[in-house]
Amino acid sequence: MSHVEHHVSSIKLLTTVFGGLVFLTVFTVLTAQLDLGPLNVPLALLIATTKAALVVIIFMALKWDNKVNTAIFGIGVLFVFVFISFTLFDTLFRGDLTNTVEGTIQDQMIQEEAMKAREPASDAIQFNRTPQ
Amino acid sequence: MANTHSDHPAHLQHHFVSSEQQFDAAKMGMWLFLVTEILLFSGMFVAYTVYRSWHPEVFVLSSELLNPWLGGLNTIVLLASSFTVALGIHFAQVNNKKGLVINLVLTFLFALTFLVVKYFEYTAKFEHGIFPGAAFDPHGVSHGVDYAMYNVPYARQFFSIYFVMTGIHGVHVLVGMGLFTWITIRAIKGEFSSEYYTPVENCGLYWHLVDIIWIFLFPLLYLI
């Protein structure tokens, strides 16, 4: 029976990576105490992504693993981005229609009737709905 | 691939042709399972992103109530447990049973430490009325922090997301502790060797993923 050798990571490599991870953790806690303006969020996410990448590539040994497993992992991450970004297409642009009229159709009909009668709008007409 | 039944290793199931095929299949299955875990957590990351984009100032304010030093400590604890799992697999690969068992036990202890720290964090929040959902009512003063100040609209959403995210993550840590108990017992019985260590490897993969989720939760909830 043929036996393919599995990759064995050396203790030295694992220790180095662990050291790097601890360093990055301390680094991100310290930088979060500084006020970097708009840079705080991207920096924290960049550090987190780097740490996650180290864990995936070295600790989870994806570097030496079957390429199919890399593809599976990549597709999973991709669909998380799809989920987040397509939801944001909605939530970041809620109420972006510019040609809408405030109030319901019924409100408009009442208004129309009121205008036809050439009378000032009655108290029933209240356009107090605000777009989100 | 001429296998007769006599040279089948004990761990080889009948429907596989070789140990290699069985190992690859198990590992691929595990990676697929990890993807389902990622997608499970993705829902909460979406909720976080959407509410943060709507109410950034509330999220910045609310995250002040979370202690970055305790969160940082827990991050390092989890990273250490990932490290010991990786070491454990290394020792399994080089047939060092003692090294394997020691590292598995260490991993379990780190996981326990993580949950203990989390317990203290949760109870400190509960004391000041910070609950997920309807019971949310920050009050009281401690360490010069007036909790009532944090009772602003949408703070409830931040803490709901915080408790749901860390809660489901905590459940995963508990499951991991169960898995490591099972793996450690099997390791003590000497069931693993460089020829067969698939369960160790797969539990390790699961544990690393739990770690990765926390690597993202930590800055999102505690730091920014």
Place this chain on the structure above:
Amino acid sequence: MSESASGPINYLSHDKSIKSWLLTLDHKRIGIMYLIAVSIAFLAGGILALLVRVELMAPGETIMSADAYNQAFTLHAVLMIFTFIIPAVPAVMGNFVLPLQLGAKDVAFPRLNLASFYIYLLGACVALGALVVGRVDGGWTFYTPYSTSVGDGILYITTGVFIMGFSSILTGLNFIVTIHKMRAPGLTWNRLPLFIWSIYATSIVQVLATPVIGITMVLLFLEKFLHIGIFDPALGGDPVLFQHFFWFYSHPAVYIMILPAFGIISDLMGTFSRHQVAGYKFVALSSVAIAFLGFLVWGHHMFVSGQSAISSTIFSLITYLIGIPTAVKVINWVATMYKGSVQLKTPMLYAIAFLFTFSIGGFTGIMLGVLAIDIHLHDTYFVVAHFHYVMMGGNVIAALGGLHYWWPKMTGRMFNEKLGKLAAALVFIGFNLTFFPQFIMGAQGMPRRYYDYLPEFQSYHLWSTYGSWVLGVGLFLILGYLIASLINGKKAGPNPWGALTLEWTHTTTPPHPHNFTETPIVTRGAYDFHLAKDLFAKGGEVSEVPSSAK
């Protein structure tokens, strides 16, 4: 091969104890157990559908109150979608056929496979607990804030759906690994039967989408019982966000339902046209393309929900794109029939019926993806008709074709071909009679989910109800002659349809418990009829397993 007095041993006869069934790790037996469970769910959901149709025969209360009606249509939907259609083709036919077509002894993880069956049963029972304990009447979509503000029945349904999700994930995961790692020597990706390709695409969707319904159900649950304020507008939450969560799963879920149907149709088209499936690679890859594109269109269910116009536009445009790989399939199926010599056996009748009904369902789907048209048709019977043309006209008709096709392999018996053709005709006529009038009344403004309506819609509702009876008679006829075939059906040969895939050419009927006594070696594609002259030396009918399999 060991022979007993009653012929070679097979997976049904080698151990007949109840325990050997309940604890079996054999993918074929698990498939049969799924078949029984799923048929019961279909029967229950179908009876509810018939009751709903009777209620709608006349305006006003006919046989049930408005309240009972709301619960009946909700349960019909939940039963049909979560307990029937999602597991129907992948878990029944996928389980039975997939390892056989791959030349494998079993799926990669047989124990996980059995576990997934029991998880499904558990989930189904919990969901049905809603029947006993509380009322659920908001439709299968569980939209907030309605779902979080009424009754406790939702507790059971969401928990049940959450549990059944695990079953679906485990099945998908198992199949992906099996397809990657367990193919027989020589069975390259380009030689795979198209059923395998479509199950592969389905499994990808199951693995990627199902976890999201899991977390959605958890959040809904917490919203109801802790009021976490994520989805409830009264607490500052966003109900439209719930719809994003729900449809991120539930749009891809319709591909969990329809993609396996595509696979069955491809196999039927190849086999009964006696011809290589035209555009094999395009048909195969279009399944994968549909699986991926299916993740980018969920917002087309939310055009009137108040989501942003920019996202509606994006979702609408991508929805049109799905028409491309789908049309690639339909055109290639027609081309296969055109080039081949078509044999009108019962399974093929379903495949041809599918071409009509699915095409109508598909085109009306594109119509509903058009923003302006959707505003008019949203929440009308047009949507109900479209959905049933795809789900029933697509999935169920294909599943019936597949069931008839693989029935001899599963049971070792032939069904009555004449009754089979009669039932296929009844199903096709009854189906169209039921749902075509719904397109018309929907376009005229009949809203869905109401138990009462204006008198001008009554003639359409009457036709629709009559159609449901024809459909019901057809389905009960199928149940009748299939059960009869078990008792007095003609014994089936190993390859009664003259197909070229491994389950027909290399196994006995019914198959051996370990599928193959010797690992098959594949030398040609799944539909290479021109390379299989040896099998058809005696004029097209194949009656014996080739010597290589003995």
